[in-house]
Amino acid sequence: MATDPVVLSLKQSLPCRDSQIDQLYNLLPGKDDISIPSVYICGAASTGKSAVVTSMLHKLEIKHAIVNLVECYTSKILFENILNKFSDHTFDPTNPLPYAKCDNLMDFISHLKGINGLDKSVLVLDKAEELRHMDANLLPAFLRITELTNLNITVILISDIVFEKYYNKSTDVEPLKVYFPQYNKDELLEILTLDFDYVKSEAAIDFDVDFYKNYLSLFLSVFYRACRDLCELRYMSRVNFTKYLQPVVQKQCSVSDSMVLWRNIAPVLKNSLEVLYLRVDVTSDQMNNAAHSLELPYYAKYLLVAAYLASYNSTKDDKKIFVRNTGKKSKSVREIKAKSKVSEQLNTQLGPKPFTFDRLLAIFYAILEEKVGFNNNLLVQVSSLVELRLLVLSTVGDGTSLDGQKYKCNVSFDFIHSTAKTIGFNIKKYLSDFRHL
Amino acid sequence: MENNFNHIIKHLKQNILKNRTCYGYEKEEQQIYDLLERTLDCGESNSALLIGPRRCGKTLVNNNNSNLVISLVNKVLEQLQLKDNFQTDCILVKLNGLIHTDDRLALKSTTSQMQLDNVVDGKVFGTFAENLAFLLECLRTGDKCKSKSVIFILEAFDLFCSHHNQTLLYNLFDVSQSAQAPICILGITCRLDVIELLEKRVKSRFSHRQIFLLPHDSQTSKSDALEDVLRKIEDYLRVPEGSVKLKTNDTLTKQWNKSLTNLLKDKKFKNVIQRLIDIDNSESMLKDFLVKVIFQLNGENLTVDIFQKQLNMLEEDDMIKVLQDLTVLELCLIISMKHHIEIYDNNPMNFEMIYNRFIKFANANAGVQNFQRAVILKAFEHIQGLELISMLSNTTSKVQKEYQFFKLLVTPRQILEAVKKSSGLPTEVTQWAHSSLT
Numbered sequence: 001m002a003t004d005p006v007v008l009s010l011k012q013s014l015p016c017r018d019s020q021i022d023q024l025y026n027l028l029p030g031k032d033d034i035s036i037p038s039v040y041i042c043g044a045a046s047t048g049k050s051a052v053v054t055s056m057l058h059k060l061e062i063k064h065a066i067v068n069l070v071e072c073y074t075s076k077i078l079f080e081n082i083l084n085k086f087s088d089h090t091f092d093p094t095n096p097l098p099y100a101k102c103d104n105l106m107d108f109i110s111h112l113k114g115i116n117g118l119d120k121s122v123l124v125l126d127k128a129e130e131l132r133h134m135d136a137n138l139l140p141a142f143l144r145i146t147e148l149t150n151l152n153i154t155v156i157l158i159s160d161i162v163f164e165k166y167y168n169k170s171t172d173v174e175p176l177k178v179y180f181p182q183y184n185k186d187e188l189l190e191i192l193t194l195d196f197d198y199v200k201s202e203a204a205i206d207f208d209v210d211f212y213k214n215y216l217s218l219f220l221s222v223f224y225r226a227c228r229d230l231c232e233l234r235y236m237s238r239v240n241f242t243k244y245l246q247p248v249v250q251k252q253c254s255v256s257d258s259m260v261l262w263r264n265i266a267p268v269l270k271n272s273l274e275v276l277y278l279r280v281d282v283t284s285d286q287m288n289n290a291a292h293s294l295e296l297p298y299y300a301k302y303l304l305v306a307a308y309l310a311s312y313n314s315t316k317d318d319k320k321i322f323v324r325n326t327g328k329k330s331k332s333v334r335e336i337k338a339k340s341k342v343s344e345q346l347n348t349q350l351g352p353k354p355f356t357f358d359r360l361l362a363i364f365y366a367i368l369e370e371k372v373g374f375n376n377n378l379l380v381q382v383s384s385l386v387e388l389r390l391l392v393l394s395t396v397g398d399g400t401s402l403d404g405q406k407y408k409c410n411v412s413f414d415f416i417h418s419t420a421k422t423i424g425f426n427i428k429k430y431l432s433d434f435r436h437l
Numbered sequence: 438m439e440n441n442f443n444h445i446i447k448h449l450k451q452n453i454l455k456n457r458t459c460y461g462y463e464k465e466e467q468q469i470y471d472l473l474e475r476t477l478d479c480g481e482s483n484s485a486l487l488i489g490p491r492r493c494g495k496t497l498v499n500n501n502n503s504n505l506v507i508s509l510v511n512k513v514l515e516q517l518q519l520k521d522n523f524q525t526d527c528i529l530v531k532l533n534g535l536i537h538t539d540d541r542l543a544l545k546s547t548t549s550q551m552q553l554d555n556v557v558d559g560k561v562f563g564t565f566a567e568n569l570a571f572l573l574e575c576l577r578t579g580d581k582c583k584s585k586s587v588i589f590i591l592e593a594f595d596l597f598c599s600h601h602n603q604t605l606l607y608n609l610f611d612v613s614q615s616a617q618a619p620i621c622i623l624g625i626t627c628r629l630d631v632i633e634l635l636e637k638r639v640k641s642r643f644s645h646r647q648i649f650l651l652p653h654d655s656q657t658s659k660s661d662a663l664e665d666v667l668r669k670i671e672d673y674l675r676v677p678e679g680s681v682k683l684k685t686n687d688t689l690t691k692q693w694n695k696s697l698t699n700l701l702k703d704k705k706f707k708n709v710i711q712r713l714i715d716i717d718n719s720e721s722m723l724k725d726f727l728v729k730v731i732f733q734l735n736g737e738n739l740t741v742d743i744f745q746k747q748l749n750m751l752e753e754d755d756m757i758k759v760l761q762d763l764t765v766l767e768l769c770l771i772i773s774m775k776h777h778i779e780i781y782d783n784n785p786m787n788f789e790m791i792y793n794r795f796i797k798f799a800n801a802n803a804g805v806q807n808f809q810r811a812v813i814l815k816a817f818e819h820i821q822g823l824e825l826i827s828m829l830s831n832t833t834s835k836v837q838k839e840y841q842f843f844k845l846l847v848t849p850r851q852i853l854e855a856v857k858k859s860s861g862l863p864t865e866v867t868q869w870a871h872s873s874l875t
Contacts, residue, residue, distance in 0.1 A: 109536060141535045141536070
């Protein structure tokens with residue numbers, strides 16, 4: 001059985017998935033006319049789930065329809081999509097009509113029965129977790145579609161999450177499960193090495209496979225602990241390989257000079273680790289601190305800082321922090337230690353608290369050195385901060401007046417820290433979480 | 438040789454997957470038969486509910502391509518169809534709660550199954566109510582003796598209860614209660630409390646005839662249960678010898694059956710099956726198990742090991758596999774969440790807390806690679822995407838995502854198990870998983 005040439009060629013083109021290919025091959029209706037109603041394929045992202053299923057169905061020449069549920073946000077689209085694919089419906093470009101209009105499961109099933117040659121066919125639903133957010137009857141119906149349609153259709157569900165997350169009161173049929181485990185480091189190395197031909201065609205100089213393998217193991221040693229996603233790793237390795245080759249291209253060293261190359265690439269890899277999944281160029285300015293790129297007026301910065309302080313200090317600490325001469329002498333270390341809280345109760349870890357407009361203004365005047373008149377220009381800045389989503393309204397009011405509503409500060413500590421720096425303000429001194437440090 | 442073996446496998450697959458025979462409910466069967474027969478012959482109206490556990494063989498299966506499929510209701514209907522007057526005197530309407538999700542669809546399907554399409558076609562119905570009224574009018578024509586009897590079989594009956602105002606059920610039961618066209622309503626469901634789902638006015642029209650399919654061997658002792666299951670396994674896996682249909686040679690069949698007999702006597706095998714019964718002793722579970730075993734076979738005879746392997750897979754926790762597939766960074770975050778819920782007695786956590794706990798650990802141990810905040814946030818979001826943690830409230834717009842509160846959906850035991858099983862973890866991480874003191 002295992003000697004089927006299709007299986008062998010599949011194993012060749014999709015390395016490290018041998019046992020999964022065998023399992024699936026046994027389950028698919030190719031060999032005899034008994035098919036099982038439903039298969040659930042589960043595994044982390046980019047572990048070859050869809051690739052294995054698609055290429056296997058294609059090579060075994062089984063009639064199939066593959067539908068990605070992300071594309072189908074209503075059941076109507078889902079049904080029509082499946083029918084179009086099963087019936088090999090071609091769209092007329094001048095008048096694109098689906099195979100049949102289909103609003104509900106009942107019509108779907110009757111149309112499905114009307115299509116010829118659906119015996120022993122396979123329906124693949126990718127991103128099956130979306131089914132849970134659609135009509136409640138869809139998931140149980142697809143799991144028992146053989147029973148409902150009286151056709152030999154196998155339904156393959158592909159998803160990232162385990163099947164137990166699908167349980168609800170009407171899920172009574174348990175599909176057969178195939179698990180796709182994540183690739184380990186050696187397997188990743190093997191698969192990434194398949195990139196060699198592509199990389200070589202792109203590169204300006206000549207090198208051999210071992211050179212590329214060396215680079216990949218260096219690359220994986222930095223990235224493996226943060227990312228096991230094959231697609232992302234492949235993208236990152238391609239991007240960084242050109243930089244790895246640069247010294248060789250510029251004739252600064254030879255291909256065999258691995259130490260020089262390593263010293264050259266190490267900081268580059270570290271930088272690109274920071275932009276994992278972000279798909280931005282490390283060299284561009286995009287990654288610079290948002291606080292620098294955002295030009296706020298002088299008073300608006302003060303207002304933002306005041307808002308941050310109001311959000312992350314409790315009201316009862318205001319007097320202690322902002323009144324300069326409280327008449328009390330500073331507390332001893334012991335008192336401070338007794339008052340210092342566990343890390344998880346720090347305000348900076350619990351998130352912003354809402355504050356009133358009056359309190360914002362009071363803190364604003366307390367931290368501002370000079371005297372500034374209370375006027376319209378100032379008020380406009382508050383509403384533009386709200387507009388910029390740096391402040392958010394925490395209560396839903398009528399929106400007509402600035403006071404009488406509660407606000408929250410919507411920026412992170414890093415952001416406010418660099419904003420405060422630009423106006424020469426030490427924000428840590430005014431935060432109750434950091435005062436005792 | 439191999440080809441012959443495939444035939445055996447094919448036969449077994451057929452036997453297990455398509456066989457829905459429902460044993461041991463002769464009394465209930467007779468009851469349903471009598472009920473339907475009275476509607477057919479005497480024109481009595483009736484209503485009944487058939488209640489039984491999931492997948493015990495109560496469902497109605499369209500059985501035109503395989504004669505092995507025999508469920509309880511099918512069996513009754515088949516008997517009924519043998520009667521002479523079935524074709525002339527009776528209409529069968531099958532509805533399924535999964536398919537007919539509202540009364541409009543149910544009515545449409547009913548219309549076509551009663552072959553009243555052409556009657557309805559010409560008419561324009563203003564409202565749903567009018568349509569229903571017309572259909573009921575069709576049922577009502579003629580008196581008790583003249584009209585055809587209609588048998589309604591409502592599958593997934595509980596789902597019909599959620600329809601708006603339960604209009605369909607109300608009208609059906611109303612017809613069955615009053616002296617109109619003779620109809621018999623047979624609801625099939627697995628919910629024991631289904632009566633409670635009916636509205637008062639619907640409930641009062643229902644005959645309250647409930648037929649329960651209870652598991653019958655509840656009183657038998659443990660060893661009897663094992664014997665029972667072993668007998669069932671033999672039923673499923675034995676290949677009939679000398680059958681022409683199978684296209685196998687006899688030696689292979691004999692060999693297979695012999696290995697099966699040996700297996701059934703094996704003490705180790707009995708232990709495996711006993712364990713399976715202890716987990717779940719339902720028929721459907723046994724079938725699933727056997728199907729998996731059959732699909733695993735690759736040209737070899739049955740051995741205890743295959744069953745043992747399948748049992749191990751059954752007992753395996755999928756969650757642990759998912760945890761093992763995480764990166765070291767993500768696993769570190771999960772461990773730090775575990776410490777958080779242990780220290781703070783299952784209080785919810787946000788990213789900021791988990792981040793700080795992880796950073797503290799990473800700074801204390803030189804062997805642990807440290808990452809940028811953005812990378813860690815991404816890892817945190819990945820964990821959320823895998824539904825290992827879930828957000829407490831859904832007011833996303835108001836709070837920054839770092840401060841959103843989450844709860845952990847995996848247990849500390851599962852985490853420890855996954856840490857134990859995954860290879861290539863730094864030793865610091867393994868130690869940290871066991872103790873929060875760094």
